[in-house]
Amino acid sequence: MRKIRAYSAVIALTIALSACGGGPDAATPAAPEVDITKLDSGNYPTKPTDVEANRHPAAGALRESIKIGAASPTPYDFDNRFIYVKQRGGRHVTDDNPPFYSGAGFENAKEGLAVIPGVVAGWKTSAQRRDEFDAGRGVATMVVRFSNSDQSRFAYEELAKxxxxxxxxxxxxxxxxxxxxxxxxxxxxxxMRAWLVRGDLLIYIHLSDPVSMPFDGPANAEIVKKYFDKQLEMLKSYSPTPLAEIDKLPIDVDGLLSHTLPSESGKNGGAAVYPTQALLHTARRLDTLSLALADAGVDYTSSDLGTVYRARDSAAAVRYMAAEEAGSTTPKHTKVDGPPDMPGAHCYNAKPEEKYASDAPPFCLTVVGRYVIKSNSTNLQDAYQRLAAQYKLLAGYS
Incomplete structure (x- = not known):
C-alpha cells in the first residue's frame, strides 16, 4: 500500500508542477548538464545505427502487431477497476510469438498454432483488480489477425468447440x-471466455472471477460487453497493412529507433517504436501511468537494448522521469549511486538482503533534452555503461 501511495503522490506532484504559474519550464527544474566526453560507455555503440540494414525477419509482423495494440484498449480503458498488470514479456502476437488460447486444451502456444494456423499479427494484454493474484477479478484480452477471414472463422469455431x-x-x-x-x-x-470474429480478426476475452459468491454471471457478461464495445470502437482507427506489404513496413519513427541503444545486430526481434496507447499496455499500474504520459506529452517510446521515451519538452521529460522511476521500482529495490560524471541519473539495485538479485535487476534513468532514457542489465556497472551509451546516442538529437 505504501508503494501505491508513493507512486500516486509522484503522479500528483508532476501534474501539479505542470499547472504552476509560469508554465512547465518555470515550474520544473532543468536536468543537470553532462560532459559526454567523460562518460564511460564501454564497448557499446554511440553513433546512430541503420536499423533497416539490421532488420529482424519478424520486424514487419511486430510493427503490424503494434498497430493493432495502438487500436486496442487496456483493461482500464473499458473498466477502471482493472489497474494492476502482472504480465511479463511482449504483448505482440506473431507467427514467431503465437497466441496461447487458455482453456482450449493446448499444452503451449506452438501446439495451438499447429491446430489453428494463419496467424499474421495481434496484440494481447491483461490486468487485475487487486495487486495480489486471485484476490479479485482478472481479465486478459487479445486481437489476432489471420491471413484471411476463413482462417479467423475457423479459429472462432474451433476454439469454442x-x-x-x-x-x-x-x-x-x-x-x-x-x-x-x-x-x-x-x-x-x-x-468466462468469449470470442467474436470480424473479417480476418479474432477478438477474444478471458475473465477470471475467484471472489464472487455466488458467481455473478450477468456482471461478468457486462464486463465482456464493455470490452467488445470498446475494442470494436478503437479498431475503427486500425488500417490493416496488405499482407504482401507487411514485411516492408518501416520499423523506425522519426529516427527514434536508430538513436536507441541496439542489441547485437539483428538478434533482437523486439526492437520497435511504440505509440503511447501501445505503451500503456506495458504499465504496472494502468491508472497512474496514463496520467503521467498525458501530463508529459509522451508520444513515442523506442525499445531495444535501451529504452527512450520522447516527451513534449525538456521540462516534461524531467517530470516523466519521476513517474517512470516510481513505477519501475519495487520493494526489493534500493537506490544506489548513479554513474560517475552523470549528475541527475538515478539508479536502483536489489537490496543486499534479497536472495535472488534477478527479482530486482538493476536499472538507471536520466534525461537528455526532451528524452527520458532507461537502461536495464544484470549488473550495475553494465547498466551504467548502457545509460552512458544511450546518452551519447541522443546528445544533440532534437
Missing amino acids: RTEGNPDQIPGYPDAHVRVAIKKGSYTTQY
Whole structure:
C-alpha cells in the first residue's frame, strides 16, 4: 500500500508542477548538464545505427502487431477497476510469438498454432483488480489477425468447440461464442471466455472471477460487453497493412529507433517504436501511468537494448522521469549511486538482503533534452555503461 501511495503522490506532484504559474519550464527544474566526453560507455555503440540494414525477419509482423495494440484498449480503458498488470514479456502476437488460447486444451502456444494456423499479427494484454493474484477479478484480452477471414472463422469455431464450459450470452452480441466454466482448487474460480470474429480478426476475452459468491454471471457478461464495445470502437482507427506489404513496413519513427541503444545486430526481434496507447499496455499500474504520459506529452517510446521515451519538452521529460522511476521500482529495490560524471541519473539495485538479485535487476534513468532514457542489465556497472551509451546516442538529437 505504501508503494501505491508513493507512486500516486509522484503522479500528483508532476501534474501539479505542470499547472504552476509560469508554465512547465518555470515550474520544473532543468536536468543537470553532462560532459559526454567523460562518460564511460564501454564497448557499446554511440553513433546512430541503420536499423533497416539490421532488420529482424519478424520486424514487419511486430510493427503490424503494434498497430493493432495502438487500436486496442487496456483493461482500464473499458473498466477502471482493472489497474494492476502482472504480465511479463511482449504483448505482440506473431507467427514467431503465437497466441496461447487458455482453456482450449493446448499444452503451449506452438501446439495451438499447429491446430489453428494463419496467424499474421495481434496484440494481447491483461490486468487485475487487486495487486495480489486471485484476490479479485482478472481479465486478459487479445486481437489476432489471420491471413484471411476463413482462417479467423475457423479459429472462432474451433476454439469454442475445444474450450471447456457451458454456453452463455453477452448482451448485444448474439454472434459471440461464450463458454463459462467453474474450476475448483486452491481457489474456486469462474472463467468466462468469449470470442467474436470480424473479417480476418479474432477478438477474444478471458475473465477470471475467484471472489464472487455466488458467481455473478450477468456482471461478468457486462464486463465482456464493455470490452467488445470498446475494442470494436478503437479498431475503427486500425488500417490493416496488405499482407504482401507487411514485411516492408518501416520499423523506425522519426529516427527514434536508430538513436536507441541496439542489441547485437539483428538478434533482437523486439526492437520497435511504440505509440503511447501501445505503451500503456506495458504499465504496472494502468491508472497512474496514463496520467503521467498525458501530463508529459509522451508520444513515442523506442525499445531495444535501451529504452527512450520522447516527451513534449525538456521540462516534461524531467517530470516523466519521476513517474517512470516510481513505477519501475519495487520493494526489493534500493537506490544506489548513479554513474560517475552523470549528475541527475538515478539508479536502483536489489537490496543486499534479497536472495535472488534477478527479482530486482538493476536499472538507471536520466534525461537528455526532451528524452527520458532507461537502461536495464544484470549488473550495475553494465547498466551504467548502457545509460552512458544511450546518452551519447541522443546528445544533440532534437
